[in-house]
Every structure is written in structure tokens, then in C-alpha cells.
Amino acid sequence: MRERVRAALEAPRFQRVIIAVIVINAATLGLETSATAVERYGTALTVVDHLALYIFVLELAAKMYVYRRGFFRDPWNLFDIMIVTVSLLPTAGGLSVLRALRILRALRLISVVPSLRRVVTALLTAVPGMTSIVVLLGLVLYVTAVMGTKLYRATAPEYFGDLPTSLFTLFQMMTGDAWSDITREVMDEHPSAWVFFVLFMLVCTFVVLNLFIAVVVSAMEDEHAEESVQATQDLGVAVLTELAALRAEVRELRERVPVPAGAGAMSGDRSPAAPAPRRRGSARGRTGGR
Structure with a gap:
């Protein structure tokens, strides 16, 4: 059952x-x-x-x-x-x-769905590799937030008034949300501020975030390779099992089919064709010649 x-x-x-x-x-x-x-x-x-x-x-x-x-x-x-x-x-009462x-x-x-399961497994596998990247990203955000607070606190207090506000502003810029508007507002008072913001965007968006993608893709490739090896092993085991089953069936068929008792003797008595007997006429001729 x-x-x-x-x-x-x-x-x-x-x-x-x-x-x-x-x-x-x-x-x-x-x-x-x-x-x-x-x-x-x-x-x-x-x-x-x-x-x-x-x-x-x-x-x-x-x-x-x-x-x-x-x-x-x-x-x-x-x-x-x-x-x-x-x-x-x-779902009644307070648990609604x-x-x-x-x-x-x-x-x-x-x-x-197996394909979704593979993707999630690869993401979970990539978490240890992402730890160092997260630390690097946090370090870059902290350093740039401190610099932005000290440089642009008086110019744009709504964006860089204190450290938490600067951290949130830089995180928002890292996601690509209105980063050009913030940059232009600061550049009205500090024309060279574009250097700070462009370098920040290059480091965070085009370097650190791409490292995340690289780690995830590598984990997915490793997961796919492991699945391929496992599939190959399973196929080999299935083939060997099938061969063993076929051999057992052949052995069983041989045991079921009876062999005649005289078959072996008859087959063993078979010998190559005997040479042809000598002709009597030639023998008599040899006798008469004597």
C-alpha cells in the first residue's frame, strides 16, 4: 500500500x-x-x-x-x-x-516547481559568500555618509543633516532613486560635488552590486553542476540495475528450459569428417603389380 x-x-x-x-x-x-x-x-x-x-x-x-x-x-x-x-x-478575534x-x-x-527550488537553493547557498560583500558595502556607505555629512550638512540639511539621514540618502541614491536630483541640488552650492557622488555611484552600483550578482550566478552554476553529477549517477545506477535484472531473467530462462540427456553426448561425439576409404581397384592394381 x-x-x-x-x-x-x-x-x-x-x-x-x-x-x-x-x-x-x-x-x-x-x-x-x-x-x-x-x-x-x-x-x-x-x-x-x-x-x-x-x-x-x-x-x-x-x-x-x-x-x-x-x-x-x-x-x-x-x-x-x-x-x-x-x-x-x-482567524477570529485578535488573530484575524x-x-x-x-x-x-x-x-x-x-x-x-523544481526550477524555482533550484533558484532558491542557489540563493541560500550564496549567502555565506555574500557576507563579505555586505560588510564591504556597509563600510563604503558608512565612510561616504560621514564625508557627506561633514561636507554638505549646511548646504542640504534635508539630505545630509546628520549621519542617519546621510545613510538613508546614500542608500536611496544607490538604488538609483532621484540620485541626479540630489546631486544637482548640492552642486548649486558646491560645483565639484559631482566627483563625490559619481565615485560613490560607480563603487556601489557598478562594483559592489555586480559582486552580488557574480556570487549568485556562481552558486547557481555550482548547483546545476551538482544536479548534473547526481543525474549522471542516478542514470548509471538505473542502467546497472536494469542489466542485473536482465541477467537474472536470462539465468531464470536457462534454468527453466530442460536440456536433453543425450544432447551433450551427441554433441561431444561429433568429429570432423573421416577421410574417404581407399578404392579397391587401386589396391588390386598394386597387388597384381607385385
Whole structure:
């Protein structure tokens, strides 16, 4: 019974059904934000929402039944449990804010779709490599914020009045939001201020942020290489298993087919053709010649 349930859970058709349920549930939760849709189809939306939740619970229960302890060793299964548990919490009274967290079910697409799972895994793998880049970015922001506060506090106090304001202004400029407007306002009093801001933008936007991208891409390449190696190993194991099964079938067929008792003797008595007997006439001729 467990093997049948396992085969059903791992079937591509079942995975496509779960993806469809997640997408439909996310669409219904989005429609609940419309007062008109709730007024017209409120009951239907509620039914679909509860039905999707029941399907998710049954899916997790089936996985626990099949994989047992191995179910809790997979981080993605724990992620699914957390999301479904949040959806099961009561939403009445002071916990009514939890109704907004039901949309987290849409995040289950990450654990169901393999390509999304690879991307998220690569991002999580790249986190240790990003630590040094984050420290470098924070150091650049701090140094430039102190310099900007001391240089342009009197000129633009709304942007560089104190250290926290300067940090926020430089972070805003790093994202590319209105950085040219801030620069021109400061340049009205300090024409050479463009050197400071241009160097800051070059270092932060074109160097540090590109380092983030490089680390993420490298992590994704490593993840893809590991998956390729794993797929090759699985293919090799499958081929060896199939060959072993074929050999067992051939051995079984040989044991089932009986061999005749005299077949071996007959085959063993076979010898190359004997030489042709001598002709009597030639023998007599030799005798008469004597």
C-alpha cells in the first residue's frame, strides 16, 4: 500500500495537480481583496479556499505516511508544514490578522516547481559568500555618509543633516532613486560635488552590486553542476540495475528450459569428417603389380 501511495505522490500528473491547486488558491485569495468579487462570489471563494487547504493537508499527511522520518529531513517539507500550519490557525478575534498570511500558500510553488527550488537553493547557498560583500558595502556607505555629512550638512540639511539621514540618502541614491536630483541640488552650492557622488555611484552600483550578482550566478552554476553529477549517477545506477535484472531473467530462462540427456553426448561425439576409404581397384592394381 505504501509503495502505491509513493508512486502516486511522485507521479508527474500529481505534481501538476498540486501546482494547479496552488495557482487557483492564490487567484481566489487575490479576488478576496475585491469588494465586488466578495459580494458576488464570496461563498464560492470560501469553498475553493477551504478545499485547497484540505488538499494540502491530505498531501502532507500522505507524504508523512510514505516517507515517515525521512519526511522531516527534507527542509522543503518543513517549509510546506509551516505554511499550511499558518493557514490552519484560527482567524477570529485578535488573530484575524492571520487571514492575510493565507497568501503564503502561493509560496508552495517554490517547493513544488523544481526550477524555482533550484533558484532558491542557489540563493541560500550564496549567502555565506555574500557576507563579505555586505560588510564591504556597509563600510563604503558608512565612510561616504560621514564625508557627506561633514561636507554638505549646511548646504542640504534635508539630505545630509546628520549621519542617519546621510545613510538613508546614500542608500536611496544607490538604488538609483532621484540620485541626479540630489546631486544637482548640492552642486548649486558646491560645483565639484559631482566627483563625490559619481565615485560613490560607480563603487556601489557598478562594483559592489555586480559582486552580488557574480556570487549568485556562481552558486547557481555550482548547483546545476551538482544536479548534473547526481543525474549522471542516478542514470548509471538505473542502467546497472536494469542489466542485473536482465541477467537474472536470462539465468531464470536457462534454468527453466530442460536440456536433453543425450544432447551433450551427441554433441561431444561429433568429429570432423573421416577421410574417404581407399578404392579397391587401386589396391588390386598394386597387388597384381607385385
